[in-house]
Structure formats: structure tokens, C-alpha cells
Amino acid sequence: MAFTKEHHINLLKLAEQQFRLACIVRVHAALETLPLDAPVSQSFGKHTSTWEEFGLRQDQIEYAAPTLEFVSTFVMSSAMRQAFAEHVPNARNHKNSNVAAAYQIARLTRNAFSHHMLVPRCSIDDDCKNRKFExxxxxxxxxxxxxxxxxxxxxxxxxLAIWRLCQWVRFNVLDDKSPVDRVLPERPAIKVIKQGNLFVRKIGDLSSDDG
Known part of the structure; x- marks a missing residue:
């Protein structure tokens, strides 16, 4: 059953939110400010676990967080590819070159993850080899x-390019509208700048000595 445009818009928003959450988790994992509290115990059906078994150490979080951030881009690519499949006829050869390129990038990145989620590998169709999609x-x-x-x-x-592409697809392919009164998140308590894989944390203000 195909989803409506509105449903796909909401799915893309959810994928974007998951990606943002994964990026924030990675920041706190790198800074060692991520709470490590697992449930003391949990159960569902016949299965149970305790914090001793289920909890993560700091070194495990630092290893898993970048992978979580990376895999979350697959969710956006997959959601975009499905939206194209259900609402853009012949997207591969669309008369708008941006739309056609967006489809191919979403499809090719999604296909790479479909071979192995943790070790994605490019599988380029013959008609897409040695081409630039922009x-x-x-x-x-x-x-x-x-x-x-x-x-x-x-x-x-x-x-961030995949995140921006996901937004672009929402607004330019699915005709989403920008919110009129967007409620802003809480201002960060820890001031961090991230450039590539480098994290810079602001510790305090430099005071000037006029004396």
C-alpha cells in the first residue's frame, strides 16, 4: 500500500530527527557526558535482561556512537528512495535534473547500505558509472x-549533505511547507563546535586584564 505525500513528509521528518539524535549522542559520547544508565531490569515476553548484561561502558559507547550516526544516514536515504518510488513517476529520467540527481543519490546510498548495514559498499549500475549527480x-x-x-x-x-538532501526532497519534491512558528529546542548547556570529526568544547570565557 502506497503512502500519501503527507505520510512520506512525516516519515522524512522522523528520519531527520533520528539522524539529529544520533549526531547529538555522538557528541556526548565523545565528551563523555552521555548518561550510561541502562534499565536496572527489562523484560518482554519470555526474554529479560539486567543492567549488568545490557549496559554499555564508556569505551563501547565511543565505538558504537559514530556507527549509529553513520547508519542513521541510511534511514534518510531509504525514506527518500521510497518517497520517490511512490510519488515521482520515472524519477530516474525526470526532466528536472536536480530531481533526477536527488533520486539517484538517495537510491545509490541506500543500495550501498542494503548490502551490509555496518559496512556499506557501493554497487553502481552500469548506466550510473562514471557520472556526476548534483x-x-x-x-x-x-x-x-x-x-x-x-x-x-x-x-x-x-x-550533513544527506540531511540537507532529505530536507530538499521534502520541500522541492513532496511540497512540504516550512513551519510558521517553529518551537526552538533548549539552548545547549555544553557549547560544542564540530568540524568533520573534530569536537571543540568551550570551557569558559577569556577575561581581559586592563590593569
Whole structure:
């Protein structure tokens, strides 16, 4: 059963929110400020577990968080690809080159993860090999020599590029509207700047000594 445009818009928003959550988790994992409290006990059906078995150590979180952030891009690619499949006839050959490129980038990144979620590998169709797919200033994927190679963020401009593409698809393909009165999140208590995989945390203000 195909979903309506509105349903796909909401699914893309959910995928974007999951991605944002994964990025925030990674920040706190790197800064060692992520709470490590697992349920003391949990159960469902015939299965149970306790915190001793289910909880994570700091070193495990630091290992898992970047992977969680990476895999969350697959959710956005998959959601975009499905929206195209159900609401954009012949997206591969769409008369709008941006729409066609958006479809191909979403499809190719999604296909890479479908081979192995934790070790995505590019599988480029013959008609897509040695081509450049570009959506304005949002994202660019050059498939030259990518077939069979592990998928990396720098292939398409970084993890934020997929997030921006997801937003672009919502607004330019599914006709979503910007919220009139968006409620802002709480201001960060810990001031962090992230550039690539580098985290910089503001510790305090430098005071000037006029004496």
C-alpha cells in the first residue's frame, strides 16, 4: 500500500530527527557526558535482561556512537528512495535534473547500505558509472571508480549533505511547507563546535586584564 505525500513528509521528518539524535549522542559520547544508565531490569515476553548484561561502558559507547550516526544516514536515504518510488513517476529520467540527481543519490546510498548495514559498499549500475549527480549546492556524488568500494561520507560531501538532501526532497519534491512558528529546542548547556570529526568544547570565557 502506497503512502500519501503527507505520510512520506512525516516519515522524512522522523528520519531527520533520528539522524539529529544520533549526531547529538555522538557528541556526548565523545565528551563523555552521555548518561550510561541502562534499565536496572527489562523484560518482554519470555526474554529479560539486567543492567549488568545490557549496559554499555564508556569505551563501547565511543565505538558504537559514530556507527549509529553513520547508519542513521541510511534511514534518510531509504525514506527518500521510497518517497520517490511512490510519488515521482520515472524519477530516474525526470526532466528536472536536480530531481533526477536527488533520486539517484538517495537510491545509490541506500543500495550501498542494503548490502551490509555496518559496512556499506557501493554497487553502481552500469548506466550510473562514471557520472556526476548534483543537486544544486546541496550534494554531489561522483560515481567514478566507486563500484565495489566502501561507502564513505566524503563521497558525497559529508553526513550533513544527506540531511540537507532529505530536507530538499521534502520541500522541492513532496511540497512540504516550512513551519510558521517553529518551537526552538533548549539552548545547549555544553557549547560544542564540530568540524568533520573534530569536537571543540568551550570551557569558559577569556577575561581581559586592563590593569
Amino acid at each position: 543537486v544544486g549546492e546541496v550534494i554531489r556524488l561522483d560515481t567514478s571508480n566507486l563500484d565495489g568500494q566502501p561507502l564513505r561520507w566524503d563521497h558525497y560531501g559529508g553526513h
